[in-house]
Amino acid sequence: MTVRTDTPPVTGPVWARVLSEVFAPWVIVIALSGAVAWRATQEALPTVLWGLLIALTSSVLPMGVIVWGARRGRWDGHHVRDRRGRLVPFVTLIVLSALCLGLLLAWEAPRMLVALDVAMLAALLVSGVITAWWKVSMHAAVAAGAVVILAAAYTAWVLPLLLVVASVCWSRVRLGDHTVAQVTVGTVLGIVVGGGVFVLAL
Numbered sequence: 131m132t133v134r135t136d137t138p139p140v141t142g143p144v145w146a147r148v149l150s151e152v153f154a155p156w157v158i159v160i161a162l163s164g165a166v167a168w169r170a171t172q173e174a175l176p177t178v179l180w181g182l183l184i185a186l187t188s189s190v191l192p193m194g195v196i197v198w199g200a201r202r203g204r205w206d207g208h209h210v211r212d213r214r215g216r217l218v219p220f221v222t223l224i225v226l227s228a229l230c231l232g233l234l235l236a237w238e239a240p241r242m243l244v245a246l247d248v249a250m251l252a253a254l255l256v257s258g259v260i261t262a263w264w265k266v267s268m269h270a271a272v273a274a275g276a277v278v279i280l281a282a283a284y285t286a287w288v289l290p291l292l293l294v295v296a297s298v299c300w301s302r303v304r305l306g307d308h309t310v311a312q313v314t315v316g317t318v319l320g321i322v323v324g325g326g327v328f329v330l331a332l
Contacts, residue, residue, distance in 0.1 A: 149301035153294070154209070155272035159189040159250070162276045169283045170240035180234075180243050187230035188250055192223045211307050213265040220258040227251045242283060245331035249279065253324040260315070267308045270316030273298050275324025282329050 151157075167181035193208070196219050200208050205215030231247045233239075253275055260266045273295040280288045299313035308316075 143304060146301040146304040149298055150209075150269065150305060150307075153269065153273055153298045155268050156189040156193040158272050158276050160185045162279065163188070163246070165280060166242060166246045166283055170242035180239060183233065184230055184243065184247060187226040188223070188247070191226055192219065195219065195222045209307065213261060216261050220254065220261065224251065224254050224258065227254060242332060245328050246279065248331045249275065249324050249328035252327040253319065256323050257316075257319060260319075265308070265312055266319060267299070267302055267313040267316030269302050270295065270299050270308075270313040271320035271324065274317040274320030275328075276320075278321050278325025279328045282325065282332070 163184040164177065164181040167177040167184070171177050171180065196205075196210060197208050199205055199218065200210075204218070205212060210216050210219055227247060227250055231244070231251060234244050234247055253271060257266050257268060257271055274292065277288060277291045277295060280291070295317060299308075299317060302308040302313050303310055
């Protein structure tokens, strides 16, 4: 089955495309999982094991499903630009993140790692509800949420990385994937829901 969509093909400056790929949600989640796992354990092996668990369930496996579906024409690419095609990826992410949370609790993971998964799950649920009727930028939400989470886990000195978030937002608008309103809402969602829930869950 091939998805028909009116979404225009991806065009734009090379730097916009580079930013969009380098700071894609799945890439950020992998890096964030390792960073928070290290802060929570301060040991190499636990960092690798816990980080791998969260990265697999919240990034690698869901991205595998998305790429598989895109190659079979179920949606319009690995960024799923057409809002109507985002239901299955969202459900996959939510189910796998919930599974990860159950494993983290069962295996008595450090509280900070549980807080990370809860924060990501909360952001997914809120953005999933919004996506039912409007397209919100997950690039912006994940990037902004990651900065706040790192600031809470490490130091407020990482907050200037919000300038990177702004550049990612620019890339999404420049490529025609989102409007200014969509990246703005995504950024607020990431900061308030993703970052806020993480802080509250610590």
